[in-house]
Amino acid sequence: MASDPMIQLKDVRFAYEQGEDDTPQAAEFAIDGVSFNIEKGSFVAIVGSNGSGKSTLAKHMNALLLPTSGEVLVDDLNTVTESQTQPWEIRKRVGMVFQNPDNQLVSSVVEDDVAFGPENIGIEPSEIRRRVDESLQMVGMYEHRKKGPHLLSGGQKQRIAIAGVIAMDPECVVFDEPTAMLDPKGRREIMSIIRKLHSQGRTVVLITHFMEEAAEADRIIIMEHGKVHADGTPAQIFSRDDLGVLALPFAVKMAKRLRQSGIDVPADIVTDEQLADFLCSKEQG
Amino acid sequence: MAVRDITLGQYFPGESCIHRLDPRVKIVCTFVYLISLFVVKSFSAFLLCILFLGTVIALSKIPFKFISKGLKPVIFLIILTMVINLFFVSTGDVLAKLGPITITKDGIYRALFMGLRLVLLIFGSSLMTLTTKPIELTDGMEKLLSPLAKIGLPAHELAMMMTIALRFIPTLLDETDKIMKAQTARGADFENGSIKEKAKALIPLLVPLFVSAFRIAGDLAMAMEARCYHGGSGRTRMHQMKLGKGDAVAIAVTVIYLALVILSRQLPLL
Ligand SMILES: Nc1ncnc2c1ncn2[C@@H]1O[C@H](COP(=O)(O)OP(=O)(O)O)[C@@H](O)[C@H]1O
Ligand SMILES: [Mg+2]
Numbered sequence: 117m118a119s120d121p122m123i124q125l126k127d128v129r130f131a132y133e134q135g136e137d138d139t140p141q142a143a144e145f146a147i148d149g150v151s152f153n154i155e156k157g158s159f160v161a162i163v164g165s166n167g168s169g170k171s172t173l174a175k176h177m178n179a180l181l182l183p184t185s186g187e188v189l190v191d192d193l194n195t196v197t198e199s200q201t202q203p204w205e206i207r208k209r210v211g212m213v214f215q216n217p218d219n220q221l222v223s224s225v226v227e228d229d230v231a232f233g234p235e236n237i238g239i240e241p242s243e244i245r246r247r248v249d250e251s252l253q254m255v256g257m258y259e260h261r262k263k264g265p266h267l268l269s270g271g272q273k274q275r276i277a278i279a280g281v282i283a284m285d286p287e288c289v290v291f292d293e294p295t296a297m298l299d300p301k302g303r304r305e306i307m308s309i310i311r312k313l314h315s316q317g318r319t320v321v322l323i324t325h326f327m328e329e330a331a332e333a334d335r336i337i338i339m340e341h342g343k344v345h346a347d348g349t350p351a352q353i354f355s356r357d358d359l360g361v362l363a364l365p366f367a368v369k370m371a372k373r374l375r376q377s378g379i380d381v382p383a384d385i386v387t388d389e390q391l392a393d394f395l396c397s398k399e400q401g
Numbered sequence: 402m403a404v405r406d407i408t409l410g411q412y413f414p415g416e417s418c419i420h421r422l423d424p425r426v427k428i429v430c431t432f433v434y435l436i437s438l439f440v441v442k443s444f445s446a447f448l449l450c451i452l453f454l455g456t457v458i459a460l461s462k463i464p465f466k467f468i469s470k471g472l473k474p475v476i477f478l479i480i481l482t483m484v485i486n487l488f489f490v491s492t493g494d495v496l497a498k499l500g501p502i503t504i505t506k507d508g509i510y511r512a513l514f515m516g517l518r519l520v521l522l523i524f525g526s527s528l529m530t531l532t533t534k535p536i537e538l539t540d541g542m543e544k545l546l547s548p549l550a551k552i553g554l555p556a557h558e559l560a561m562m563m564t565i566a567l568r569f570i571p572t573l574l575d576e577t578d579k580i581m582k583a584q585t586a587r588g589a590d591f592e593n594g595s596i597k598e599k600a601k602a603l604i605p606l607l608v609p610l611f612v613s614a615f616r617i618a619g620d621l622a623m624a625m626e627a628r629c630y631h632g633g634s635g636r637t638r639m640h641q642m643k644l645g646k647g648d649a650v651a652i653a654v655t656v657i658y659l660a661l662v663i664l665s666r667q668l669p670l671l
Contacts (some may be wrong), residue, residue, distance in 0.1 A: 220624035266571035
């Protein structure tokens with residue numbers, strides 16, 4: 117279990133524009149020498165400022181982009197060699213949810229849209245039906261299955277997009293800023309679905325710029341200028357003093373203030389819930 | 402200006418037996434009906450068509466005024482056809498003569514005949530779109546055309562294009578609305594002015610709209626790839642189209658109807 121990687125990145129470099137004659141300059145790399153593994157069943161958050169290469173990195177995890185140099189292994193399948201014949205073998209293992217809920221739904225009927233992925237990988241019709249109903253129930257959108265996506269809110273559309281990915285039954289789901297365009301209510305709903313997916317044993321990669329969301333992961337990776345800037349547990353990451361523009365989550369800031377006023381809050385308290393639990397136990401003790 | 406108010410397609414939700422027919426059967430039967438209108442030679446034979454259409458309308462439980470709405474955009478065309486026939490058919494008994502224009506008995510007959518044919522044509526085809534969801538029509542088309550894929554007709558691709566178009570029409574209308582408001586806030590005027598000025602005012606609307614359509618297309622292509630889309634090969638469908646009893650009845654009735662229409666050409670009394 118300790119070393120059963122879902123995704124392995126080995127010295128991955130990627131340049132969007134490659135000159136015909138000369139190799140790209142270091143500055144042109146959107147991803148510049150990234151190596152890390154994502155273990156099966158883990159929940160990894162990737163944070164970083166705009167343009168730091170998070171989306172580019174995410175697209176390497178399901179062969180939407182192929183590395184300029186280095187290699188990416190998904191479930192021990194090399195994305196470059198697999199792409200030549202059947203890239204969908206990788207993509208049915210690693211599903212992806214994008215930022216804009218509007219631009220990733222294909223059909224004008226919710227349930228048909230959820231069926232799109234399973235249809236593409238040639239699942240039996242009766243099995244597709246079962247999966248569609250199950251995933252719509254899981255994201256709480258079953259009663260909207262006959263509607264058109266344009267009648268739904270952003271958060272609801274994003275839930276449909278997630279259902280469409282779950283219906284393919286991937287081992288791993290990569291979320292690229294899934295809550296960036298949503299209101300707070302929509303964000304909470306999406307986060308609770310992400311937690312549910314993780315508790316089902318699926319690997320979750322969550323790209324976000326909300327540190328509160330990242331705090332819920334087991335591991336946070338900070339990207340900067342196409343490189344890994346920091347990598348560790350939320351507690352380790354939030355105790356660093358070189359986070360730059362990234363704002364600390366509320367619970368971490370609160371814990372710091374409490375420590376300053378003499379309450380000994382443990383360092384591994386990073387989410388609101390953990391803080392509330394700690395304070396309540398303090399009250400009783 | 403509420404761009405969203407433009408109705409998409411003209412599906413009239415319902416649960417009638419016509420609504421529930423297989424879309425392929427509806428497409429084929431409508432096609433047969435449209436052809437039958439051109440087989441008919443006499444007014445009395447049109448009674449058959451009217452009977453057939455009337456039965457289907459009654460079964461569909463769609464209010465007649467919804468169906469007649471379909472005439473509105475083409476009413477001018479119908480009148481024009483009738484007028485041309487009325488004025489330029491010069492055979493038969495002359496009833497009136499105004500300079501070069503003669504109105505004959507044949508002319509009146511032809512005008513009424515053509516007018517009726519067009520009206521029946523419009524009613525028949527709008528009945529199909531009123532009782533079938535656009536997405537079902539698309540799926541039905543794909544299935545019907547799929548045998549032609551062997552001779553190079555991209556049936557799946559055409560259907561996928563239709564599906565995506567249906568999906569994104571509301572999105573692009575929203576986008577248009579947003580851009581219009583943004584440009585109005587900057588002083589653009591879409592309502593007033595001459596035709597030339599109005600056309601000019603559309604440029605600051607169309608340019609951002611195209612930019613946004615291309616962005617959506619790029620995003621969507623990426624999302625479709627991420628969901629394992631790789632064309633029509635090896636693809637299954639969740640909705641399996643199965644012909645039921647109702648479909649068999651519809652086909653039988655349509656075949657009998659077509660036979661009667663063809664017979665009516667032979668029988669002088671009809
Ligand atoms: N399609 C593209 N073509 C060219 N350059 C791109 C493209 N997408 C992103 N980039 C560039 O790659 C870098 C990383 O972008 P991205 O991965 O989108 O960052 P993030 O998701 O962290 O905001 C940026 O400098 C961006 O300008
Ligand atoms: Mg991004």
